[in-house]
Amino acid sequence: MFIAIIDDEPDLAYLFKEALSQIDGVQVFAFTDPLLALEHFQANHQNYSVIISDYRMPTMTGLELLSKIKDINPAVTRIMMSAFEIQDGLFQEYNCVDKFLQKPILMTDLINEVRMIVSKVQILDTNRIP
Amino acid sequence: MNAVVDDGDNSTSPNSNKRPNEDEILDQLLHVPIGHHYLILYPDLETMRKVYASYIKRQLEEQPNSVVLFLSYYDTTDNVRLVLSSNGVQVKEHEKNGSMIILDIMNVLHNPYFQVPDIEKLRELARKTEKQFGDKTIFIIADMSVFNHTKKASEVLEYEKTLHKDLKVERWKELCFYNKRDFEIMFTEDESKRLMEYHKDKVIIMN
Numbered sequence: 001m002f003i004a005i006i007d008d009e010p011d012l013a014y015l016f017k018e019a020l021s022q023i024d025g026v027q028v029f030a031f032t033d034p035l036l037a038l039e040h041f042q043a044n045h046q047n048y049s050v051i052i053s054d055y056r057m058p059t060m061t062g063l064e065l066l067s068k069i070k071d072i073n074p075a076v077t078r079i080m081m082s083a084f085e086i087q088d089g090l091f092q093e094y095n096c097v098d099k100f101l102q103k104p105i106l107m108t109d110l111i112n113e114v115r116m117i118v119s120k121v122q123i124l125d126t127n128r129i130p
Numbered sequence: 131m132n133a134v135v136d137d138g139d140n141s142t143s144p145n146s147n148k149r150p151n152e153d154e155i156l157d158q159l160l161h162v163p164i165g166h167h168y169l170i171l172y173p174d175l176e177t178m179r180k181v182y183a184s185y186i187k188r189q190l191e192e193q194p195n196s197v198v199l200f201l202s203y204y205d206t207t208d209n210v211r212l213v214l215s216s217n218g219v220q221v222k223e224h225e226k227n228g229s230m231i232i233l234d235i236m237n238v239l240h241n242p243y244f245q246v247p248d249i250e251k252l253r254e255l256a257r258k259t260e261k262q263f264g265d266k267t268i269f270i271i272a273d274m275s276v277f278n279h280t281k282k283a284s285e286v287l288e289y290e291k292t293l294h295k296d297l298k299v300e301r302w303k304e305l306c307f308y309n310k311r312d313f314e315i316m317f318t319e320d321e322s323k324r325l326m327e328y329h330k331d332k333v334i335i336m337n
Contacts, residue, residue, distance in 0.1 A: 008174075008175065008204070009175065056203065056204055056279070057204075058204075058275065058278075058309040058310075058311045058312050059278075059311050059312065059315055060279075061279050083206045083209075084206065084234070084236070087240075
């Protein structure tokens with residue numbers, strides 16, 4: 001099961017990747033470039049369960065990215081995180097965010113959040129009729 | 131940090147120009163004459179931080195009778211304060227005595243207090259700041275990458291084109307920073323060339 005973390009700050013992307021890699025059964029990919037993340041997602045979307053994106057990033061905002069992610073595979077859980085306030089209107093306009101996390105984020109909170117989503121997906125996968 | 135100064139040949143190619151070091155860039159920014167503005171393309175946030183932290187520190191040391199107006203986009207205002215403090219800038223003191231104003235550029239653009247559309251709010255803010263601080267010189271540092279996200283490239287083109295003209299008689303100078311990749315997305319090749327033409331020797335492209 002794939003998880004992607006997208007943050008234009010390399011140090012943060014690396015930290016998040018390390019933290020999320022503690023979750024059993026997942027492979028975490030970290031990207032500093034939303035376009036590269038999108039490319040990877042496009043090629044591997046069936047393996048993805050969660051995408052976590054920063055909001056303000058060069059080339060495209062996290063909302064634009066998550067909106068494209070939703071278009072490709074709406075079943076993937078999309079989490080937005082930001083140190084900035086985001087206008088409600090923007091969330092409504094894009095309608096692509098399942099969960100918003102305000103930075104700074106406690107790593108334990110992020111891990112718990114993602115672990116919960118991963119567990120749900122694993123249960124669904126186990127019960128899926130072949 | 132490596133950097134390239136465009137010497138007016140309208141080329142943005144890093145390989146076709148001389149490569150000044152960090153001190154040379156800083157020196158160039160410090161000597162931007164009043165009434166002028168520079169266009170600076172930066173590759174990543176870390177590089178921009180180095181430049182603005184060194185520039186603001188030196189600017190306030192060398193011209194204490196000035197006001198630095200910093201409009202940040204990718205950095206939160208708190209992080210800007212942290213970066214500046216780490217570089218030896220007395221942020222609290224400067225903010226208290228009015229010689230430094232740090233704002234999120236998005237908040238300026240969304241501020242209903244300014245009765246002008248979008249990008250004109252930047253000009254309005256500069257005018258109001260100048261008026262408020264009397265005979266002080268206003269140094270504006272703005273991360274214009276925001277306009278890639280707000281999809282206002284044509285307005286930015288117009289703003290950049292008229293900025294030199296409008297600034298002539300006033301006591302302010304402006305450093306317009308753009309993330310390189312946002313810049314490439316915002317403008318077509320032709321628009322990018324036109325922007326370089328407006329700025330002539332006032333373009334710095336950092337690697």
